[in-house]
Amino acid sequence: MWEDIKDFASTFFVTGDPLIYGADVSIVLTMLAIVFVLTKYKKWGWLWREWLTTVDHKRIGIMYLIASLLMLFRGGVDALLMRLQLAFPNLEFLHADHYNAIFTTHGTIMILFMAMPMMFGLFNMVVPLQIGARDVAYPFLNALSFWLFFLGAMLFNLSFVIGGSPDAGWLSYPPLSQNDFSPGPGQNFWIWGIQISGIGSLATGINFIVTILKMRAPGMTLSKMPLFSWSVLSSSIMIIFAFPILTITIALLFLDRFAGAHFFTMDGGGNPMMYLNLIWMWGHPEVYIVVVPAFGIFSEVVATFSRKRIFGYKSMVWALMAIAIASFFTWAHHFFTMGTSASVIAFFAISTMVIAIPTGVKVFNWLFTMFRGRISFKQPMLWTIAFIPCFLVGGATGVMLAVAPADYQYHNSYFLIAHFHQVLIGGVVFGYLAGIYYWWPKLFGFKLDEKLGRWGFWFWNIGFYICFMPQYALGFMGMTRRYYTYGWDRGWEDLNLVSTVGAFMMGIGFIFQVWQITYSIKHGERDTTGDPWDARTLEWSIPSPAPFYNFAVVPNVKDSDDWWATKQAKANGTYKEEPVHLEPIHMPKNSGIPIIMSTFWFLIGFGFTFGWVWMAVVGFIGVAVCMWVRSFQYDTDYYVPVDEVRRTEASLGRVL
Amino acid sequence: MMANHHDHSHGHDHHEEHEQLKVLGFWIFVVTDCILFGTLFATYAVMMHSFAGGPTGKELFELPGIIASTFILLTSSFTSGLAVLAMNKGKVKELIAWLAVTAVLGLAFVVLEVNEFTHLMHEGATMATSGFWSAFFTLVGTHGLHVSVGLFWMVALMMQLKRRGINAVTRRKVTNLSLYWHFLDVVWIFLFTVVYLMGVM
Amino acid sequence: MTQHQNHGGHQDHGSLKSYVIGFVLSIVLTIIPLVLVMNQMLEKTALVITILVMAILQFVVQLFFFMHIREGEKPRYNVQTLILGLVIVFTIIAGSIWIMMFNKY
């Protein structure tokens, strides 16, 4: 009996590595600390009522933000570990299997559990406020999306201490990811972590499409809608078409592993290339899904900090939509080297390059928004300006990759690694950081400290170029990605060391940002006006932080930069004060079902990961019961009485 | 810039609008389901000839049962339409009755499918037989699973209709359900054509 | 106000007549390919094309007679989503087949 337990434990828990024991201990300690604090201050009820069951888009946005920052840390630590291992030739810091697990989790976490939730966080924090709505179209579904993401991410991260991490690359190509070559639960964690959070992402896509199409304030026609909201629409369109493909692809991979199917196996008529084909049909749109909202953020920030209307609004909208559609016709550029026909390769090479055209238009429009403007270098603007050169060069190397015959030389080399970090960090991370700095005061009511922020900014930026520019050169030297080590004979050592130094500079930048946040909570400049940047769109017309119902009175929009126009009119004295008429506000009720149902999904994932079918069955029954119960709930919303609205507004310093 | 009043008269309640919103959302969900099936069809098309020495579809498919399921599902699509008609006329009893007919037909379809699958497994064609059979079972099974979920939903809805009658919420739910049901019918038509008819050619 | 403006009265969704027509059409469109295939009445390529066309026609029938694609609010976001979705479905299927053929040119 005891032996059995020991046996079980030694395969169940990941053992044998001091790093992991360290992680185990710190996880247990953190959990205990959280439980202790919550119990001591009697905060369990508060946590449940105010956060875990909330359907308020602003709170959900904040939860996404916190989770994604934690994931940025985890993914970043992975990155630093990899860079440490590669700093010198023949280093024995990480063994091959450990290194392989780390780049796999790094890539997966950064894209699916860092970039995606940070993006959803920004969607949630901004879109309803920007279009003058009181919430998203489906607040309950929104909460469900968040919890599905969160529990999916937790399931994935659990692999670090239980069962073992996946180690077949962030897109887990078969046959390597099949049972024959990747036995054990690691790969299943990958499948189920992504599957569960993927369902949430799909729901978020639907939610925001309907929100944007149907919940805009009166007068805000689509042609007056701010560009960030447009970019969210574009991104959501890609989500709803791309994510079902992902769902199926990894479901099929799971069937191969679990039910002995032969979709992507080497034998039995399976076809591993079909997996490559399918996963990139999702994977390529995916990278645009995450970058397009960053484009939206830049559009808002550039206009605000140049104190000028965005240039070429129509072109910007067309470009966003063109990117969304075109992104579905380029997927094969990720396997030019698969040996398929020349016409396929030629077609996808051209379709890939075509994306440079609308992207370029956006860059030019940003530049000409600054042109004849007045640029002030606040934090959001700093990141935006830094983005431009970084993304230009990264985009240009993307176009070079699209030259298919040349790609035979770049493919899977560090040239590729450099390309995508340049667009992912220079585009996505810089963009989201710009967005977070920009909208932070709206969410929390205070600004983030400028001085610490600048330190963070410069470390990130300089670190970035030091880290990734040498990698282009390494690619030309033949250095292949996913090498856990290399010898002295190739001449790769100098540039690798430089690259590692740069990576650690980015790490220092991140530390400055964490410091900045903790510092600013106490000492940050408070935002009493609700409009700290003298900005242009609706979200700045209400107090910071926004009351739970967002708008006491739904605004009537007349201009594409409506708040700016209002301020202008007030300054010119042409503003016509309209009598305020308050009405009871219709709001959704909180619900515990999203978190409970997602927990059952977690059970399904965990059960299948270890092949414990009974647990998965319990999970499925739980999910079904949750849906049943929800279907029978009719009392799902309520009205906020006028009195309460008036009181709340008064407490925020607004007289109505 | 503040609107003093919603510039429309409050002739109808807010519920109605919220429910309208959910119809659009559900429609979009159905389109994403189209993509899901499209991916399965693509997989099936690529694996169509990967028999790996195992049995082929032509050898094992038994069309009579399939034809029966096809007409059953077609009819159920029609009866779910009749349910919506009854709803528009405000007749709860009739609505529930037509839903019940639809559910029975749907159940018959599922039973036939389970039957077919057991038959195939008997003949030695399982998920693990070859790429072709993996693709077959997944594609057809996913459709069957959708039908089963629809049945589950239909039962819940009939209970709600009984309890609450026709109102904005139940109206929206019936609309969505029938949309879903028609959609499954369409998917089946393509399954029938691509998998079975082309399979026995 | 955008969220309200497209909301004039309730259309009645279809009539008995349209449902019956749709039902009859879909039965006919199922029987034709069935007969064609059972009796091998056409050469293979022609047969495949014919039955696929029948399936598409039947889809159209369901859209118009059962799902009432013509009715509903404007702008027709639902129709736009559907069309885009179908384009992508087509891309997935045709693209996969094309890529996975591995011809030389």
Add this chain to the structure above:
Amino acid sequence: MSGGKMLRQIHFWILAALTTVLLSGCGSEYLVLNPKGPVAETQYNLIIISTILCAVIIVPVLALTAFIVYRYRDKPDNKAPYKPEWAHNSVLEAIWWGIPVVIIAILGYFTVRDTYVLKESPNKEVAPMTVQVTALDWKWMFTYPEQNIATVNYLEIPVGVPVHFQISAEAPMNSFWVPSLGGQVYAMAGMATELYLQADEPGEFAGFSSNFSGEKFAHMQFKVVAKPQEEFNKWVSEVKGTSPAMTKEDYNELKKPGLAEEKLYSAFPEGLFEEIVQKYGHGHDMDHVMQKQPAPTGDKSKETSQLPPTDMSNMPGMDHSSMKH
């Protein structure tokens, strides 16, 4: 910190980085930038062309960015015009929809041209020699059907002769890459991909697997040696004279996961490569690869050309007749 200062810093770093890449491009460790054969040469030219075409637009835009950010910074005494409502200009917008179109068109032309070119032998004058490449868990096996010799992790080829590689695997997917001679192609179980390479001068080149295939992937490298034809012939007869023959058992031993030293074999089991390909056949039409054998040049070459075309289509899952190529 002022915007100007910040921008100067950004540009300093970009320029520094680019110069590192470009200047050191002459160094011999930059394999891709020192092509040693016509295929790598074609790709090198494309790299240069695409870099120039991108630079043509990217460098001016970078300069423009610097200029605009500096000129329109928010300083009390800044005399630059300020036009907060200026937000549209059809001519300008047409220009920046248009210029990229032109550049992409030019780039697209070269891309498509060379995509088709590289599907063919780079040298029409000389009959290509065939080498079959099999990726195993974590080693490369080369079989020479025309010479009937085999090697592991060591590839020797004659200078000036195009080599037609047929590439497969009995392992997870790898990628066959000799940067000095030209770009890569995947090595996958159940199918044979093809690649033409040629060395223009004698030398020793590094070969890599560039697609991740598991634990010892980082060590899955091989050596390529190019020699004048006579020396190559001499090497072949030497191998034939001195090395052992590979048996079926040897192969089974070889394919077990693990690393291997360089090895030479004076012979290999007949039809080994074809067998490996067919073992996992998964429904592609391999005829175009397998049948297009070069004209027989050596006495042993019959072995591969003997493979009747029906063999592939008889394979389970290989029948594509109904899919209308």
